[in-house]
Amino acid sequence: MATRTRTPKARGGIDLGGTKIQAVVVDGRSKVLGEARRPTPTSGGPADVAAQMGEALREAAQAAGVEPSALAGVGVGSPGEVNARTGTVSQAKNLPGWAGEFELGNWVHSELGPEVRVGNDVQVATEAEFHLGAGRPYRSLIGVFWGTGVGGGIVLDGQPWLGRGTAGEIGHTVVKLGGAPCPCGRRGCLEAYAGRSAMEAKARREHEDGRKTDLFKLAKKHGRDRLTSGIWERALEKQDALAIELFDRAVEALGAGIASAINLIDVEAVIIGGGIGVRMGKRYAKRIERAMGPHLFDDDNPPAVRVASLGDLGGAIGASLLVKR
């Protein structure tokens, strides 16, 4: 009967980001067999985005030596508001022409063939860290993804907690009533202090007001039209005063916002991921942990603070977990 035992099928995972699309093909144990990356289209509309996602996954499947049609399914981690049941996505403000609701699951399905499941990008990355990464020792945790924005995902007693569908928005914790403007249009959110977009906007305002900084010179030198995590890192290494000040401010806000979340849900661990979080690594996780200290209600029993260990591929691997194994 050996012919009837079957290797668990490979699965696909696609992380749809504002700047890049990351695709992986993994085996039954979530080991990455192939990967590919493409830039997210900056013009056009959802159909163009779905086409690029199809391309990225086909490339990852080729690298893995697997036909896309042979995959057990494809998971997609998407920004915006995701309806997991229908595979539709709305409010994905960083994606081109995405004003309304869009059947992302169906489009990617018709691009590729296998069944497609869609989840929130940050939630699936949190679940990847929980099952396979830095969160493995814990039963309950919060993932904090520090990048262009500040996103979050929650696992409670081993299960994802989605609330009514949009839980985990730790970036929109109010850390300062009437405070700094946030890209979301509100004021005083954690993201208004720690998100890369908001930090760049603040740096630009300060620079235009005559504040000295090498941030924009460094960006130009490295051919960037925005202040990437790498540019910030270089500026910090060069002791750029404005970069240091804005990162101090970001760490302070992260400390307060994450401590407030711990005071509310009291989970065992905080996993720091995202473009900036992973790049800045342990040293900054330690700084965030120290910044949380003064705000923790049960300060004798602080949560563990760890850096996400799956790196850049965590989102795509997490998306692949949406496919039932």
Add this chain to the structure above:
Amino acid sequence: MATRTRTPKARGGIDLGGTKIQAVVVDGRSKVLGEARRPTPTSGGPADVAAQMGEALREAAQAAGVEPSALAGVGVGSPGEVNARTGTVSQAKNLPGWAGEFELGNWVHSELGPEVRVGNDVQVATEAEFHLGAGRPYRSLIGVFWGTGVGGGIVLDGQPWLGRGTAGEIGHTVVKLGGAPCPCGRRGCLEAYAGRSAMEAKARREHEDGRKTDLFKLAKKHGRDRLTSGIWERALEKQDALAIELFDRAVEALGAGIASAINLIDVEAVIIGGGIGVRMGKRYAKRIERAMGPHLFDDDNPPAVRVASLGDLGGAIGASLLVKR
């Protein structure tokens, strides 16, 4: 075999507050059969507190026509850090002589006889509202108890969420980095703006600095040495400018702190209880709901905001639910 069917036994519940001890005896359906109230001792130590708790429960049992020894058990809702397994309580800073850890469960047990179970006061009040009060229509909710301090309790998918034991501390959400001093010793917590203690301290400072207010005159007139919820209500009715200003500030902070909690855990409902919350009722729940609006991430889908419906007895009834039915 009719003689073998047995009426479910009555249960006891005690809510241990900073100013009063409220006891109830309820039947198998949690209907209140008898109640009694005693002031919390302001001197002495935990043994004196336990003795008063015993007195209050005996009085409630007498009113119910039940022998304390016939109760199926007694539940206690206590402030501070509660170890539900051992029935010990520590960090109950509002109680006299309660610096260390104290075996509250064992003491009340030896006062009364029946098995005693101890839980967090605010959590059991939240569960009472969930099972029997304003929270009945919902599966997931947060209770916000607005009184001397600001406490919270969480129910997710029908189950209490305690985290590692101290979840629900919404009063210590940081709503303003570097903001007002909080009775907890930190700065900028929600409770620093909305807790009765913190509001009284602020009113006193402003008054001493020459600000005009009738708050302290009203307290004196009604024989109060502190600004009770009733005194605040009278001052608001009389359009006292300082009282209005401090309540506006409290509502703004509650809006930001509760909205931040919703952004994180996205539950269906917020139940507003506590001494001030219940007294101020629907009108203030509406004001808090409006103050949340600008900070809600998913503002198309706000949670329901309701006033706790079990009133003053909610904490004691919730405590009685700790006894297995």
